[in-house]
Amino acid sequence: MSVKTLTINNTPVAAEEGKTILEAAKEAGIHIPTLCFLEGVSTVAACRMCLVEIEGINKLLPACVTQVTEAIVVHTNTPKLQEYRRMVIELLFAEGNHVCSICVANGNCELQNLAIEVGMDHTRFPYRFPKRSVDVSHPQFGIDRNRCILCTRCVRVCGEIEGAHVWDVAQRGADAYIVSGLSQPWSEVEACTSCGKCVDACPTGAIFRKGTTTAEKQRDRAKLQFLVDAREKHEWTR
Amino acid sequence: MTKKIVIDPVTRIEGHAKISIYLNDAGEVDDARFHVVEYRGFEKFCEGRPFTEMAGITARICGICPVSHLLASAKTGDKILAVTIPPAADKLRRLMNLGQITQSHALSFFHLSSPDWLLGWDSDPAKRNVFGLIAADPDLARAGIRLRQFGQTVIELLGAKKIHAAWAVPGGVRSPLSPEGVAWIRDHLPESRATVKMALESFKKLMGSLTTEIDKFGHFSSLFMGLVGKNGEWEHYGGQIRFTDSEGNIVADGLREDDYQDYLGEAVEKWSYLKFPYYKPLGYPDGIYRVGPLARVNICSNFGTPEADKELQEFRARAGGVANSSFFYHYARLIEILAALERIEQLIDDPDISSQRVRANAGINQLEGIGVSEAPRGTLFHHYQVDENGVIQKVNLIIATGQNNLAMNKTVAQIAKHYIQGTEITEGMLNRVEAGIRAFDPCLSCSTHAAGQMPLHVQLVGSDGSILSEVYRN
Numbered sequence: 045m046s047v048k049t050l051t052i053n054n055t056p057v058a059a060e061e062g063k064t065i066l067e068a069a070k071e072a073g074i075h076i077p078t079l080c081f082l083e084g085v086s087t088v089a090a091c092r093m094c095l096v097e098i099e100g101i102n103k104l105l106p107a108c109v110t111q112v113t114e115a116i117v118v119h120t121n122t123p124k125l126q127e128y129r130r131m132v133i134e135l136l137f138a139e140g141n142h143v144c145s146i147c148v149a150n151g152n153c154e155l156q157n158l159a160i161e162v163g164m165d166h167t168r169f170p171y172r173f174p175k176r177s178v179d180v181s182h183p184q185f186g187i188d189r190n191r192c193i194l195c196t197r198c199v200r201v202c203g204e205i206e207g208a209h210v211w212d213v214a215q216r217g218a219d220a221y222i223v224s225g226l227s228q229p230w231s232e233v234e235a236c237t238s239c240g241k242c243v244d245a246c247p248t249g250a251i252f253r254k255g256t257t258t259a260e261k262q263r264d265r266a267k268l269q270f271l272v273d274a275r276e277k278h279e280w281t282r
Numbered sequence: 283m284t285k286k287i288v289i290d291p292v293t294r295i296e297g298h299a300k301i302s303i304y305l306n307d308a309g310e311v312d313d314a315r316f317h318v319v320e321y322r323g324f325e326k327f328c329e330g331r332p333f334t335e336m337a338g339i340t341a342r343i344c345g346i347c348p349v350s351h352l353l354a355s356a357k358t359g360d361k362i363l364a365v366t367i368p369p370a371a372d373k374l375r376r377l378m379n380l381g382q383i384t385q386s387h388a389l390s391f392f393h394l395s396s397p398d399w400l401l402g403w404d405s406d407p408a409k410r411n412v413f414g415l416i417a418a419d420p421d422l423a424r425a426g427i428r429l430r431q432f433g434q435t436v437i438e439l440l441g442a443k444k445i446h447a448a449w450a451v452p453g454g455v456r457s458p459l460s461p462e463g464v465a466w467i468r469d470h471l472p473e474s475r476a477t478v479k480m481a482l483e484s485f486k487k488l489m490g491s492l493t494t495e496i497d498k499f500g501h502f503s504s505l506f507m508g509l510v511g512k513n514g515e516w517e518h519y520g521g522q523i524r525f526t527d528s529e530g531n532i533v534a535d536g537l538r539e540d541d542y543q544d545y546l547g548e549a550v551e552k553w554s555y556l557k558f559p560y561y562k563p564l565g566y567p568d569g570i571y572r573v574g575p576l577a578r579v580n581i582c583s584n585f586g587t588p589e590a591d592k593e594l595q596e597f598r599a600r601a602g603g604v605a606n607s608s609f610f611y612h613y614a615r616l617i618e619i620l621a622a623l624e625r626i627e628q629l630i631d632d633p634d635i636s637s638q639r640v641r642a643n644a645g646i647n648q649l650e651g652i653g654v655s656e657a658p659r660g661t662l663f664h665h666y667q668v669d670e671n672g673v674i675q676k677v678n679l680i681i682a683t684g685q686n687n688l689a690m691n692k693t694v695a696q697i698a699k700h701y702i703q704g705t706e707i708t709e710g711m712l713n714r715v716e717a718g719i720r721a722f723d724p725c726l727s728c729s730t731h732a733a734g735q736m737p738l739h740v741q742l743v744g745s746d747g748s749i750l751s752e753v754y755r756n
Contacts, residue, residue, distance in 0.1 A: 145446070146338045180332050180671045183645070188332075254672075255643065258338030258448035260456070 052118045059112045066094055066107040069120060076120050077129060077158055080195035081108045082245055084272035085204045088196055092132050093158065096120050104128065126162065133159050134167040139218075141173060141190035142248070149249030150259040155193060156248075176221065180254055181231035184238055189221050192250040198222065198242035205271050210236045222250075244268055285309070287707060292316075292716050299724075301715055303698045311702050314695040316687070316719060318556035325677040333362055333651075333672045338448035340664065340679070344725055345445050346389065349382035349437060350657030352450045353519065354664040359452020361651030362668055363644040370637035371454030376519045377629045378440045378450070379655065380622040383518060384474070385433025386658035387575070387615040387622075390723040391481065392426025395612060398717050399488055399495075404710030422484075425477040429619070432474045436626065439463035454641035464630045471627055475589075478619045482593065485616060489600070492609070498700045499718050500608025500693030503528035505561055505571035506580045507685070509656050510535075514583035516590075516621060518656040525561060525571065526581045530604045533561075539654035542663055546680065559685045570688040573660025574722065575614035580604050587628070590621035608693050611721040646672045657682050659723055683724040693718040 046061045052074050059068035064087075069076050079091040089106035096107045099117040104125070107118075119125070136142075136155060144150050180186035196213060199222070203209040210233050214223035225233035242251045244263045252261050266282065273279040290300030299318050306312045324343055328336060337355040341348035353375055360367055367375075393412040401410050401418060409417070416423040434444045440459055441447025449456050489496065505528075509521040523537035525545075537545055549558040549566045560569030571577075585591045597617060601610060629635060652665045660682025667676040697718040701711045 145342060146335060146448075148335075178330060178332065178673060180673060186332060254332070255334050255452075257334050257451045257456075260448075 048112045048114050050112055050114070050116045050118060053120055061112070063112050064108055065096060065105075065110050065112055065118055068112050069107065069118075074120060076107050077161060078108060079154060079158060079193070079247060080197065082197045082201065082268070084268050085197070085200040085245075088200070091136075091193070091195055093129055095125060095128060097122055097125060129158075130162040130164050133162050133164045134169055136193050137164070138167045138169040138171050139174070140193065141176065146258050147191060147249040148252045148256045148258065148261040149191075152259070152261055152263070153249060154247035172218075179224070179230050181229040182236070182238070182254070183231065184254055185230070185240065185243055185251060186254050187222065187224070187230065187251050189250065191248045192222055193248060194220055194222065195247060196222075197245040197247065198251055201241045201245040201268060205268060206237060206239050206241050208235045208237050208239075211242065241268060241271075287702070287712075289712050289715060292719055299719070301694055301719070303694075303702060303715070305702075309703065311695070311698040314691070314698040314715070315553060316690045316694050317554045325679060328674050328677045331674050333359060333646075333666055333668050333674055334452055336664075336666065336674065336677075337450055337452070338446075341446050341448060343679075346725060347382060347386055347657050347659070348446045349378055349450075350655060350659075350662050351664070352448065353379055354653045354655040354657075354662045356450035356452055356455075357653030357655060358651040358664040358666050359653070360642075361653060362646060362648050362666065362672065363452050363642070364647035365453055365642040365644045367454040367642055368637070368639045370458060370634040371640045371642075372520075373629055373632055373634050374440060374455045374458060374640060375450055377459065377626060377635065378437055379519050380626050380629070381433045381436025381440070383433070383622045383656075383658050384619050384626075385430045385437070386723075387619045388426055388430035388433060390658075390720075391612060391615050391619075392423065392429070394723070395717070395720050396422075396426070398713065398720070399492060403713055403717070404708070407709055407713065410713070422481075425480065429474050429477045432470050433622075435470070436467060439466060451641065453643060456641065458637055458640055459630070459635045461636065464635065467626060467630050471623060475620070475623050478616055478623065482616045482620070485613060486596075486600075489613075494700075495714075495717075496607045496609045498697055499714075499721055500689060500696060501606055502689075502692055502696065503606060504689055504692075505533060505564075505569070506577035506604075507561070507571045507573050508578040508581050508661055509654065510582055511586075515586045516578060516582040516584070516618075518578075518622075523654070523661070524581045526604070528604055528606050530580070534563075539652050539663060542652065542654075542665075542680070548680070548684075554687075556687050557684055558687045559680060560688065567688055570692065571685065572608070572689045573682050573685045574611065575618050575658070576605060576608065576611045577660065578656065579614040579617060585617075585621045585624075587621055587624035590617055590624055593617045593620060608689065608718065608721045611723070615723070646670060659683055659725055660685055681725075683722070686722045686724065690719055690722055690724065693721070 047058050048061055049058050052069050052072060055072060057068050057072045066076055077093045079093045080088055087108045089109045094107040095104040097119040098105060144156055176189040178188045199211040202211050210224050212223055213220050214227060215221060224230045243253055244265055244267055249261055270282045285305040287303035288300055292299045292301055299316060301316055303314045304312045328339055337352050340351040340355045343351050397410045397415050401414050437447060438444045441449030505525050507525050509517040510524045511517040511521045524535045525533040527533050545562050547560050547562045547566060549560060551558060560566045561571050585594055597613060650667050654663050662682055663680040665678040666674055668674055694715055697715050701714050
């Protein structure tokens with residue numbers, strides 16, 4: 045397998061052919077913020093948090109799906125990128141109904157952490173206050189679409205790891221929302237195995253264990269990686 | 283010509299309100315009204331939320347007494363789960379409420395009200411506040427602030443946050459008190475007790491010079507309502523509802539919160555966002571009743587702790603039996619702090635307080651729940667209806683300040699009639715009217731389900747709407 049050499053933030057980096065810029069940066073200890081990306085499932089480049097600048101290319105490219113090529117010069121934290129990332133987070137906050145103070149994921153939320161990381165102290169866009177639904181019909185879990193950022197991690201983790209494909213995206217654009225089964229109440233979706241991987245995968249408080257109160261959400265994110273390793277590498281211990 | 287004086291906003295209270303004073307042709311006070319002019323809408327926007335979130339959401343109604351909403355909400359949640367919570371959880375919730383009573387009463391007494399009688403009713407309004415108190419009597423101010431800190435720290439030791447700790451949950455609480463927490467409370471109790479005793483002694487001495495205030499600050503007959511324990515003792519979390527009259531006779535006893543709609547009615551007046559609850563059997567407005575420290579001290583047979591009981595005897599001797607003057611709210615508040623500290627001392631010696639069995643788990647077993655608890659300001663009811671998945675369909679909150687609404691209006695009118703005469707209105711006169719409201723320690727943020735700058739604006743308005751005179755205090 046051939047090795048590509050590239051430069052990330054003025055640091056020479058070598059990465060195997062086929063690796064993404066995100067993977068190469070991670071190996072080199074360079075942090076690129078991500079949100080929809082989840083280790084162990086496919087990448088969709090939906091959130092645009094991991095956008096990077098590559099010299100000679102006018103477009104900003106998502107690091108999670110852009111493969112390394114020989115001699116490219118990558119910048120991951122330019123003022124332009126900082127501005128765009130902050131705008132992405134602002135738009136996510138303005139687009140849904142995110143009320144951290146009473147959220148189950150308060151203090152343990154990737155959206156909240158990113159808002160802090162990118163320095164978002166307020167949003168410059170008017171809040172949309174959309175009317176969205178809450179489904180707590182499942183005996184163990186609930187989904188609050190007010191807190192959903194459409195990262196589709198639940199869709200991918202359920203389809204690709206559990207193989208149940210309970211979740212999908214309905215509608216388009218600003219009307220898009222996460223749907224269970226054929227737009228049924230979660231409790232009526234026979235495909236659901238009640239495994240709880242969607243709870244572990246969800247970056248916000250959108251999918252949670254029922255009965256969880258403010259700031260109580262816990263995730264077992266390592267379980268997802270364990271299952272992938274068990275399947276692909278036959279490593280059966282955690 | 284009829285005239286109207288408006289005090290807007292009322293200062294040193296929690297929330298936003300104004301007072302209108304109506305003068306008749308002879309320039310005498312005809313009537314006075316206490317208007318609550320803020321609107322919050324919690325009952326509406328909680329609809330559609332899972333009931334398990336209600337404790338966290340309703341605690342956000344108020345930064346002064348979030349614990350009160352937390353507990354009333356958690357108790358309502360217990361009913362929806364249809365569980366009896368573990369004994370340890372019951373004791374831990376009580377401990378937090380005692381911390382809450384301590385900190386809130388200390389705030390009302392030292393920070394908000396004491397400047398009136400320590401610095402003088404007619405003293406410079408720019409200095410008649412907690413900062414003026416710090417300048418005039420730094421030791422007292424510091425002791426009061428530290429007493430409040432003690433109560434706040436009890437809350438923090440349990441819930442990890444001083445304000446808005448979402449620690450009480452349907453089925454119990456999240457965590458017990460750590461041994462370090464027990465040790466901290468034990469170490470700091472003596473100082474807090476010394477402060478409240480010192481405050482009681484100075485207040486009792488002052489009372490001799492406050493006879494007019496005692497006589498005119500909402501001195502009238504009304505019912506009193508609150509929770510009492512099994513044997514009629516002072517209660518703040520469990521027990522059942524009791525009503526007594528102005529002579530101390532028990533009007534109703536052993537009432538359950540579940541039946542509150544049978545004995546409490548709510549009237550609405552178009553000039554206030556605050557409803558007017560009344561005791562149903564006597565109708566509106568004859569069913570006027572008071573809640574809070576004064577009511578709890580009046581309705582209970584005893585406190586059940588030695589020092590508070592001693593103070594209760596003296597309180598009743600000074601009041602001549604039942605305290606009907608709303609000015610006694612301040613006195614009752616101090617005795618309640620003492621009782622709270624004594625009970626905290628008992629609770630931290632209880633081994634249950636460190637038990638790990640603090641939370642019962644269950645599904646939705648009842649579609650309706652009513653919870654009650656004593657907030658520092660009085661009896662607080664939460665009433666939820668949920669669907670079979672536990673999603674809130676309807677919320678009704680009956681707040682202590684609301685229940686004192688009729689009494690506050692009567693108090694304002696009584697004070698205005700006594701102190702305000704003629705067209706020459708001094709700031710000091712108006713301060714007394716406000717102080718009548720302060721005695722109740724109203725929390726308008728809660729009762730309308732805000733905080734902010736509260737300058738005073740007084741208008742003397744002619745019946746034709748023309749402004750005859752204006753006084754500003756910024």
